[in-house]
Amino acid sequence: MVFLLIGVVNTRGFAQGTGKIVGKILDGKTSETLIGATAGIQGTTSGTATDVEGHYVISGIAPGKYTVLIRYIGYESKAVSDIEVKAGVATQLDVTLMQAKSATLNEVVVKATYKQESTGALYAIQKNSISISDGISSELIRRSPDRNTSDVLKRVSGATIQDNKFVVVRGLSDRYNSASLDGSPLPSTEPNRKAFSFDIVPSNLIDNIIISKTASPDIAGDFAGGSVQISTKDIPDRNFINFGIGYSYNTQSTFKSFNTGFRSASDYFGFDDGSRKLSSNFPSTSQIVNKQLSSKQNIQSINSLNNNFNIxxxxxxxxxxxxxxxxxxxxxxxxxxxxxxxxxxxxxxxxxxxxxxxxxxxxxxxxxxxxxxxxxxxxxxxxxxxxxxxxxxxxxxxxxxxxxxxxxxxxxxxxxxxxxxxxxxxxxxxxxxxxxxxxxxxxxxxxxxxxxxxxxxxxxxxxxxxxxxxxxxxxxxxxxxxxxxxxxxxxxxxxxxxxxxxxxxxxxxxxxxxxxxxxxxxxxxxxxxxxxxxxxxxxxxxxxxxxxxxxxxxxxxxxxxxxxxxxxxxxxxxxxxxxxxxxxxxxxxxxxxxxxxxxxxxxxxxxxxxxxxxxxxxxxxxxxxxxxxxxxxxxxxxxxxxxxxxxxxxxxxxxxxxxxxxxxxxxxxxxxxxxxxxxxxxxxxxxLQGNPNLKRTIIDNADLRYEFYPSAGQVFSVSAFYKKFTDAIEPVIDDVNSSTTISYFNSKSAYVYGFEMEARKTLDFISGQQFFKNTTAYANLSINKSKITNPDDGITRLEKSRQLVGQSPYVFNAGLLHTEFNNALSINVLLNRLGKRIFYAGGQRFSSIYESPRTVLDMQVGYKVLKSKGEVKLSGSDILNQKYNFTYQLNGKPYIPSGTGNTFRSYNTGSNYSLSFNYTF
Structure with a gap:
């Protein structure tokens, strides 16, 4: 398969010894792409027009420095200088244009340098989004130790991950969030809950992730916390073949004793070989329940099962x-x-x-x-x-x-x-x-x-x-x-x-x-x-x-x-x-x-x-x-x-x-x-059992936000939000009988309000030295408060009111990114912590089950080798390896958030350390 993929690709890419200039042309006020704008090399006949996405490509350019002239009817033209083109490289240049201030025929040409224009384009994209949103780009994903989308999402302001795969936005559980991939909705992947398992989408395939925290009419309205929109890569800027290989070590698993049941070779390829499944002629439910099998048929049916219970x-x-x-x-x-x-x-x-x-x-x-x-x-x-x-x-x-x-x-x-x-x-x-x-x-x-x-x-x-x-x-x-x-x-x-x-x-x-x-x-x-x-x-x-x-x-x-x-x-x-x-x-x-x-x-x-x-x-x-x-x-x-x-x-x-x-x-x-x-x-x-009588939830939402973009890729923002729920859907423990049942119900009323802050800034304000210019600090904090009133359904529950299931009182992410040797070396340290949240709502005998806070520390060191075509990365995930701890209260007492409670579940998953190598041809 590898050789087939390589063989069908034309890897010549550019004409021998030439490069490209590629990018998008945007409206400086709205960030809308401009269709049909022209981009050309000043002083030459080389040029092109933007497509329906505002994208342009100027190819076949000899190595050197150039000025690109951008024109569009009704907008001020712009000349961007100091654009360096290298052989076999696609130089990215996104440009913003402002509408002309007058309708005169005199052309106004605004001058800018390559560095200035790249900064300005990123400003426009960040600043001009319709709704309140947060996101992460493929470049930031590449610099983190994250292997799949669920790991990536916990870096986004106000987002956390439950069970290492389900997203929680603004403290609201996965069932109150929606997801789409390349413009169409993602279904629930779980048999026993409404949730998408984000760990199945590898992070290296992502172009960007945006979480819209407020709605606009063109977004599907079935969410309350956030709408997660994932985009994968389509038309690359240049031809390439990228190969990656990596190995990881878990401190409590790798090279330790590992017990398993029946195993077939196909398991390593993600497929059961069929030996575990019921045979095509296995007796029907009616035959078994109504005792319609003879002694011989009974033995044959039992022996057709995979009765290998070896360890x-x-x-x-x-x-x-x-x-x-x-x-x-x-x-x-x-x-x-x-x-x-x-x-x-x-x-x-x-x-x-x-x-x-x-x-x-x-x-x-x-x-x-x-x-x-x-x-x-x-x-x-x-x-x-x-x-x-x-x-x-x-x-x-x-x-x-x-x-x-x-x-x-x-x-x-x-x-x-x-x-x-x-x-x-x-x-x-x-x-x-x-x-x-x-x-x-x-x-x-x-x-x-x-x-x-x-x-x-x-x-x-x-x-x-x-x-x-x-x-x-x-x-x-x-x-x-x-x-x-x-x-x-x-x-x-x-x-x-x-x-x-x-x-x-x-x-x-x-x-x-x-x-x-x-x-x-x-x-x-x-x-x-x-x-x-x-x-x-x-x-x-x-x-x-x-x-x-x-x-x-x-x-x-x-x-x-x-x-x-x-x-x-x-x-x-x-x-x-x-x-x-x-x-x-x-x-x-x-x-x-x-x-x-x-x-x-x-x-x-x-x-x-x-x-x-x-x-x-x-x-x-x-x-x-x-x-x-x-x-x-x-x-x-x-x-x-x-x-x-x-x-x-x-x-x-x-x-x-x-x-x-x-x-x-x-x-x-x-x-x-x-x-x-x-x-x-x-x-x-x-x-686990469903409730056929559930009703839909209606949520009224209000948001305020101040955002400041001091320079490209840097931001400071503060937000406040309020959400009122009618008939909120919650998982609840029915514990009145000796056997516990977990089901769902509609609460009488509920609300959530909160505060968010995000900051991303280089440390050049400390000193003008190159070390501080190459270091970026970022942090986001979400503080949330919720209250839900249980329904008047004749059941006397221990808790008349409580916080929403899955809602954390606080979420905190922080990190430091440092680069050296012209970005050849990168060091990234990441910290995540969230507050105590309800795992399941309490019943008549037991209080709600809470998941205790834990601090997660990740790091990655990357170094580019082989003329920057290869990169070696050493990563550590969950370095502190703090215990997952779920607690509740016994003896008919409501849960005391400041108390320790009784153990529902507790375990450690170990720290992961990985070494990987990526190479791009």
Whole structure:
């Protein structure tokens, strides 16, 4: 595959010994790209016009220093000098133009240097965004030790990551945030929650990430914290082949004892070889439940299962990752139309050990050893063609995650007569995401009007081909341990589940300049999304016949787990095949969202910009189960929402803005939150179950912000925000019975308000020495306060009010970046800390479960070698390795935030150190 990719790419790139000047031409007031502007080398005939994205390329330039002249009708021309062109290098030059102050025919040419203009263009992009947003570029991503998108997101102001993959923005949990990739929405990747697993998108494929914290009518309105927009790379500026290789060491895993269950060679490539799954002729649920199998069929069916319960021991390998990216761009015809491709393959494999995960919830006192074998394979293939005032892109992403976890648990359950337990779990989860997007952008007429369309398809699969669980109990100290296989329950059943979801989306946006106020743009659009999900789960187990007098039943129950289900036992017919069947174990669901919007982006005078409008969203959802006596669909939602928004910006100075905004958004229940399917989660020691009666959440939002851009890439901002929730959706613990259930409910009322501050500045204000000029300090702080009132639903909960689930009272990020030797050496140190937040809302017996604060310290040292074509990076992640600690309160007492509480879960994941090498041909 590697040689094929290299072979199909024309790597000649430029004419021998020449270079390029590439960039974008922007409106200095709005940062809108200018279509059809001309860029040429002064004193020559070399030149070109910008495409529909405002992008230009001047190629075939001999090495040297040049002046580029930029012209556009109605704007002041600009001559940018001191642009150095090198052989085989694409020199980036983004230029901003200001509208002409008069309509005279005399041309006004503004002069600037290359350094001045690069600074000014970055100012414009940062300062002129419509909404309050924060983001991170590919350059900053490259300088961090982050390997995937979830790591990157925790660097963004006000954003944190939960479970190393789910984003929390402004302290609001993942279910209140939305995500899109290349302009179309990302689906939920999780079978039991509304969340996108950001760890599946490799960071090296990202062009930029923007989190919009306020809404405008052209953004889908289903978020409250933030809308995460990820863009991947399409047309590169030059031809290249980049290869990366890296290895990592975990302080508590690598070269340590590693236990695992059954393993096949295909596991290393992210695919089960099929030996774990049910055979195609495996008996149906009806056949098993209704006892329609003969003794021979029973034995044959049992033996068709993968009954390999062996525990294989080895040493955990170092983590490894490989990446190959090929970029190609070709100019076609006299008009220099451009066709570009970016193709990338990624591979990661890690073997991690958590030697002592403590669980002490309710009557449990468990200690777990967890071993996880993880493979992540991904591919990206982006194609784009830019011709005249048009551009067509076709972007494709495929990612597959293979997580095989073996858990060995010991400890007591004081709610039963058992004094001790030995529990074994072999748990494989396969997740895949396929996403394709085709998008077109076209400039129309002479008024810079533009039409943009997008068609998207996504497929999400989430399968558990065979989750095996076996427990051994000891009734009294000193007595033998007996396998609990004489009856079947969800605690010891084998789970075979499949989830398949298809998402189809399409949208069209049209914008046109109109003569309203000083300068305005009218924008309108329509959007549709259809989702279709099918879910099926089977709970199957082997149950031993205790009444058989021909065999010593106790000796079989005392067999070690490796031989408990061996052929010499199953062939006797002692084990019967049983299945737990519930009509809610299978459900189908679909939703249809249709929306339209109208907005006006107006410049009022020289300093005021107002973006305002209305978005209307029509949402229909149907969810069906196989329940009898229950009307179908089991759940149905039919909502029409009017979502107004206004974003006000006042330019206090050329470098400072004051912003204010109001907007309404929604948060809709996810399929899994509505499905009555009950799933026992052995890791949480609880049953997860949806609530078919959930309603959507309405959120009214208000924001204020002051932002100051002292120089390019530097910022200081302070923000305040307020959010009022109606019918907020929250996960809650139903603990009135002996077995705990985690479900969802709508709260009576809720609000969040907070304060954010962000600063990014070089240290040249300390001293003019080069050391301080090459050092950048950055920090962001978010302080949040929330209150939620539990509903009056007849349930007496311990807590009448509390903070929102997942909402942190504070989030803090800080870092230092230093470069030396003309940027050949870079040193980056990063710090992250967040406040105590609720993991699950409390019930009648137990208070809410809180996740305690922990400080995360990361670092990276990078050095460019081989004429800057290669780079060696040494990285350290979670260097402090502080414990993850989740606590709650017992004995019917509400939780005391300042107290220590009782342990729900606690564990360490170890520190990671990695060494990687990247080389670009």
């Amino acid at each position: 294989y021991n080895s040493k955990a390998f170092p983590g490894q990752n490989y990446q190959l990216t090929v970029g190609n761009v070709k100019e076609i015809g006299q008009n220099k139309n451009r066709f570009g491709t970016t193709v990338s393959l990624t591979y990661r494999n890690t073997q991690t050990v958590i030697p002592n995960l403590v669980q002490q919830f309710d009557n449990f006192d468990y200690h777990n050893q967890q071993n996880k074998f993880s493979t992540n394979v991904g591919a990206l293939a982006n194609f784009a063609y830019s011709f005249g005032k048009n551009k067509i892109t076709f972007k494709n992403l495929y990612n597959r995650v293979f997580d095989d976890q073996f858990t060995y648990r010991t400890g007591a359950n004081t709610s039963t007569t058992s004094s001790d337990n030995h529990f074994y779990a072999y748990d494989l989860l396969e997740k895949s995401l396929l996403k394709s997007t085709i998008e077109g952008e076209h400039a129309l007429g002479n008024k810079s009007s533009k039409i943009k369309w997008n068609l998207g398809y996504s497929n999400v699969k989430n399968d558990q081909p065979d989750q095996k669980k076996v427990n051994y109990k000891q009734s009294n100290p000193g007595e033998p341990y007996y396998a609990t296989v004489t009856s079947l329950g969800k605690e010891n059943a084998r789970v075979f589940s499949t989830l398949n979801e298809n998402i189809y989306s399409g949208k069209v946006d049209y914008s046109v300049p109109i003569k309203v106020f000083e300068q305005s743009t009218l924008k309108a659009g329509v959007y549709s999304q259809y989702r279709d999900r099918k879910f099926n789960a089977r709970f199957i187990g082997l149950v031993l016949d205790q009444n058989n007098q021909d065999y010593d039943i106790n000796s079989i129950l005392q067999r070690p787990v490796q031989s408990l289900f061996s052929r010499n036992v199953t062939n006797t017919g002692l084990f019967g095949l049983e299945e737990l069947s519930n009509p809610t174990d299978r459900y189908t669901a679909n939703s249809f969202t249709n929306s339209g919007y109208l907005m006006l982006d107006s410049k009022i005078g020289s300093n005021i910009r107002v973006v305002y409008g209305l978005r209307v969203e029509k949402f229909n959802l149907k969810l069906n189960t196989e329940e009898t006596g229950v009307s179908q669909p089991r759940t149905q939602l039919d909502n029409t929402d009017l979502l107004p928004s206004v974003n006000f910006t006042y330019s206090l100075t050329p470098k400072a803005n004051f912003r204010a905004s109001y907007y309404r958004t929604v948060a809709r229940p996810e399929f899994r939150e509505l499905a009555p399917f009950a799933y026992y989660d052995y890791e949480l020691l609880a049953t």
